[in-house]
Amino acid sequence: MARKFFVGGNWKCNGTSEEVKKIVSILNDGKVASADVVDVVVSPPFVFLPLVKSSLRPEFHVAAQNCWVKKGGAYTGEISAEMLVNLDIPWVILGHSERRQLLSESNEASCLCAKRLYFVGDKVAYALSKGLKVIACVGETLEQRESGATMDVVAAQTKAIAERISDWTNVVVAYEPVWAIGTGKVATPAQAQEVHSELRKWLQTNVSADVAASTRIIYGGSVSGANCKELAAQPDVDGFLVGGASLKPEFVDIINAATVKSSA
Numbered sequence: 615m616a617r618k619f620f621v622g623g624n625w626k627c628n629g630t631s632e633e634v635k636k637i638v639s640i641l642n643d644g645k646v647a648s649a650d651v652v653d654v655v656v657s658p659p660f661v662f663l664p665l666v667k668s669s670l671r672p673e674f675h676v677a678a679q680n681c682w683v684k685k686g687g688a689y690t691g692e693i694s695a696e697m698l699v700n701l702d703i704p705w706v707i708l709g710h711s712e713r714r715q716l717l718s719e720s721n722e723a724s725c726l727c728a729k730r731l732y733f734v735g736d737k738v739a740y741a742l743s744k745g746l747k748v749i750a751c752v753g754e755t756l757e758q759r760e761s762g763a764t765m766d767v768v769a770a771q772t773k774a775i776a777e778r779i780s781d782w783t784n785v786v787v788a789y790e791p792v793w794a795i796g797t798g799k800v801a802t803p804a805q806a807q808e809v810h811s812e813l814r815k816w817l818q819t820n821v822s823a824d825v826a827a828s829t830r831i832i833y834g835g836s837v838s839g840a841n842c843k844e845l846a847a848q849p850d851v852d853g854f855l856v857g858g859a860s861l862k863p864e865f866v867d868i869i870n871a872a873t874v875k876s877s878a
């Protein structure tokens with residue numbers, strides 16, 4: 615089953631309304647591969663979602679960077695899945711390592727406590743149940759990689775989600791090794807391929823062959839215009855989740871890495 619290339623731009627906590635308008639106009643003017651070969655989703659901070667949604671070219675979509683784990687209510691500072699649905703925001707990024715690490719949505723190898731793992735799993739399940747599509751992030755720290763725990767960590771993070779959902783149609787899994795995020799130290803194509811392929815095998819064994827074959831596993835961590843094509847050429851790399859470079863014109867080149875697949 616062919617998996618459509620997927621490129622997400624995670625703008626994180628960056629930008630002013632002027633800067634946002636500038637990025638949107640670069641994206642709107644960019645010559646990009648057809649929507650038949652690539653899904654493009656950009657994720658501005660919450661406050662800019664309506665602006666971006668209303669001004670972005672129609673074939674590109676928007677994602678929130680987080681949402682609350684259940685129905686909204688007395689949760690100061692949170693944004694509920696229902697609100698995103700209400701504003702017609704189709705996607706949400708959940709379980710990003712910055713939230714896992716800085717805001718305790720974490721499952722460090724030393725702290726595989728169910729409560730934290732299930733927090734991200736519950737968020738994914740709740741968002742899907744409300745009709746959102748989810749970019750679910752997994753990935754190991756440098757310490758975990760160096761101790762040989764990469765697949766254990768990634769499997770545990772994926773399991774926490776798998777135990778809570780039965781339909782993977784609206785899930786994209788983003789493998790983002792923490793050591794590669796914002797460091798300029800990109801995973802080599804072989805390193806990315808190895809984890810993506812292991813993760814696909816995990817899905818095959820623990821979920822189903824269909825889910826393993828059809829779920830897009832995208833790579834994130836220092837993706838740039840310079841390294842995207844080589845990464846995209848890997849058979850199990852189905853796209854990217856891009857941070858820093860998604861705020862720059864080179865994001866258009868990264869979107870066009872999709873042509874590596876479509877011409878393969």
Ligand SMILES: O=C(CO)COP(=O)(O)O
Pocket residue numbers: 624710790794795796797798834835836837855856857858859
């Ligand atoms: O965290 C990321 C995307 O979610 C990756 O960030 P960088 O591309 O800046 O390394």
